[in-house]
Amino acid sequence: MTMRWRPQHVRTRLTLWYVGVLSAVLALYIVSTLLFVYVSLRQQLDERLRAEFERVEDRLAEPSGGTIGIDGHDEEGVPASLVEVWSPEGAVLYRSASLRGEALAPAWPTTTRDDWSFTSLRLRDGTPLRVLSHAYGVLGRRVVIRVAASEERLRHEWRELSVGLLFGLPVAVAIAGLGGHWLARRVLAPLGRMARRAERLTADNLGERLPVENADDEMGHLARVFNASLARIEESFAQLRRFTADASHELRTPLTAIRAVGEVALQEHQDPERYREAIGSMLEEVDRLSRLVASLLFLSRADAGPVLRCVKRGLLELARETAALLEILAEEKGQRIEVGGDDGVMAEVDGLILRQALINLIDNAIKYSPRGGCIRITVRTNSEGAASVEVADEGPGIPEGHRSRVFDRFYRVDTSRSREGGGAGLGLAITLWAVKAHGGRIELDSEEGRGSTFRIVLPALSSSTQSMPQERPRERGEVMRTVVILAAWLGFIAVDVRAQAPSPAGLDTNRIESLTGAKGALDEKEGVFKVSVPRADLAVTAAGVRMTPPLGLTSWAAFKRAGGHVMVMGDLVLLEDQVNPVMSVALDEGLEVTALHNHFFWDTPKVMFMHIGGSGEEAAMASAVGKVLAKIKDTAGGKGDVPHAEIDPSQTTLDTSKIEAILANKGSLGSGVYKVTIGRTARMHGQEVAATMGVNTWAAFAGSDQRAVVDGDFAMLESELQSVLKALRHAGINVVAIHQHMAGEEPRIVFLHYWGVGPTDVLARGVRAALDQTRHEGDRAR
Helix, strand or coil: CCCCCCCCCHHHHHHHHHHHHHHHHHHHHHHHHHHHHHHHHHHHHHHHHHHHHHHHHHHEECCCCCCCEECCCCCCCCCCCEEEEECCCCCEEEECHHHCCCCCCCCCCCCCCCCCEEEEEECCCCCEEEEEEEEEEECCEEEEEEEEEECHHHHHHHHHHHHHHHHHHHHHHHHHHHHHHHHHHHHHHHHHHHHHHHHCCCCCCCCCCCCCCCCCCHHHHHHHHHHHHHHHHHHHHHHHHHHHHHHHHHHHHHHHHHHHHHHHHHHCCCCHHHHHHHHHHHHHHHHHHHHHHHHHHHHHHHHCCCCCCCEEEEHHHHHHHHHHHHHHHHHHCCCEEEEEECCCCEEEECHHHHHHHHHHHHHHHHHHCCCCCEEEEEEEECCCCCEEEEEECCCCCCCHHHHCCCCCCCCCCCHHHHHHCCCCCCHHHHHHHHHHHCCCEEEEEEECCCEEEEEEEECCCCCCCCCCCCCCCCCHHHHHHHHHHHHHHHHHHHCCHHHHCCCCCCCCHHHHHHHHCCCEEEECCCCEEEEEEECCCCCEEECCEEECHHHCCEEEEEEEEECCEEEEEEEEEEEHHHHHHHHHHHHHCCCEEEEEECCCCCEECCEEEEEEEEEECHHHHHHHHHHHHHHHHHCCCCCCCCCCCCCCHHHCCCCHHHHHHHHCCCCEEECCEEEEEEECCEEECCEEECHHHCCEEEEEEEECCCCEEEEEEEEEEHHHHHHHHHHHHHCCCEEEEEECCCCCCECCEEEEEEEEEECHHHHHHHHHHHHHCCCECCECCC
16 A cells, blocks of 8 residues: 655645756756757757858869869868768769868768758767758769768757756756745735634633734635624524523513512411412412523524425415404404405415414504504505515504514513513514514514504515425524524423523623623632723734734623612723714713823824713613723724814914804814813812913814814813813814823813814704703813
């Protein structure tokens, strides 16, 4: 058995292939070159012999005795050539003396035709000759003239060239091989770095990404494809964590209620009526738990690839049957259900599956519509020729920010309201699956305060449709997926005690991870749970140093229970274009922004660090942090805000009187910039310090009334910071720094730098709105 050797490394195989192909090409080139040179040199020699022949024939003479001579030359003949003349009878009429009696041909030629004949031969002393033979007439006699020249010089030049090329071949191949190996290592080096980074990836650091050194080449494309795959895997893990936390929470809630009711009932002797109430409460929770488990099992079968038994039937009839099942629920709230549409709309559906989807939609419409409201179900054919079933309610509508997520499992727009209604957030997820299983789609139209319309769109019924049930085969991957999901749900139902028990810090760490979408670690000594998100997506260098997440490029948020609430503190790593979009989300979600600064000099791109804080209910704080982290992800890769305005202060045409009127303060115009300064007072080292010492708010405007820039510094108390930030951000003015100018002053003064572009009056009103947040008794802006 023979072993086939195969180099282990790709770079070695590339080098060997490169060297092999180059060697073959060079060898072919050398052979072609030598052949070409040899033929060229011989052609040159043949041309020289022709010229020598013409010189010889011009000098031939017949002196006497039937011999031939060459006029004007001695017996040596023509220099640099050897001459021989033969008669038709085979007699030698002339021969150069330098031939020393040796013939240029073994005998008289068999023909005396007028063609030119070239031959090669060697003399007895080994001299190689090139011989030209041609018939010629001399004084009426037919003779054959042979002219010869030595090939020694030709062969010497050819041999020198051959030796040079053959000795140069291995040198060239060696140099090319070394260069090819170096180039292969250099080209494949990014693959090695990507492999090393990929080897470090685990479920705990899926936020890291492979390095992309050149996004335009093949390696960069490969890295981007891998990073996109990692992002999808990270999102899948995040969804799995959310699903785990939500399912665990949903299953734990009724179990906890059952246990609590049972323990209370057993604490002391109760009368039968109290026991009946306790058992009734427990049965309600059991019913809720049963519905939840049934929904989970339904979804598990759906994920496994269900068998649909589709038949052709009328959708209006199916809608009426479904509405009839839920009429009693509508009557309890004084509502009515109206069903109408085209009775001829047909579709190939599994009646049981599609009925479940309609039940979920109608049930939601009843829950969220007010008492006395109307739920309308309409069946029609849309403009595309597809069958459509619409369920419209008169409820509060769904806010735009929630519409894309209402079909997620366990997702609720209003958490408390859904729990009161007994829902687990699975109904719309089941509906979405049921519609997609039929090859359709579900659309949502909603307007806050005016209700929502869910529209099921099913494929049009073709003329060749069969009414026989159609079974969809299960793929191996789907079966495996079912096993995994069922195993997970069985684990939840079994209830892991460690997962159910609160952490030593009194925090629900699973819920925090789920709501923030980030992995965390618990410090039991300090009672702090900290989630982190490495900014591995950034390619930052500072003074030539490649900055990585361990060097400070990691966003984090720490949670700590404080009495009946939870406090949060964090630091966010942001690029310049992300700062203000992320700040707006943080402020809108009830978090505080407490500082904004840089950590590095000479960094490219510029990195900013924003500190956040807050205090409140655990879920609210975690949800707020989660939305902030989601905004960071959404604005990554240059998708943030980068204002731009080409304004030259020397061309300023501002109406300064409007600015004065809005700010209620007079400023000064210089070098095309109109600047307003508003002082504050504080005490430091026992002395009062005010505007001239730098305790002031100022705003500088330049440009035109239609397009201006404002730049400034804001002085405020710590208690005023959040209100000022909100006012500036609501006006579209960017905050570029938050910090202190002094130490030990009383009261504590915080300074904020801002910058914005837009119409002058809008900017001025934004600054005025921020100033209004600082005006308080005893320290008014002036």
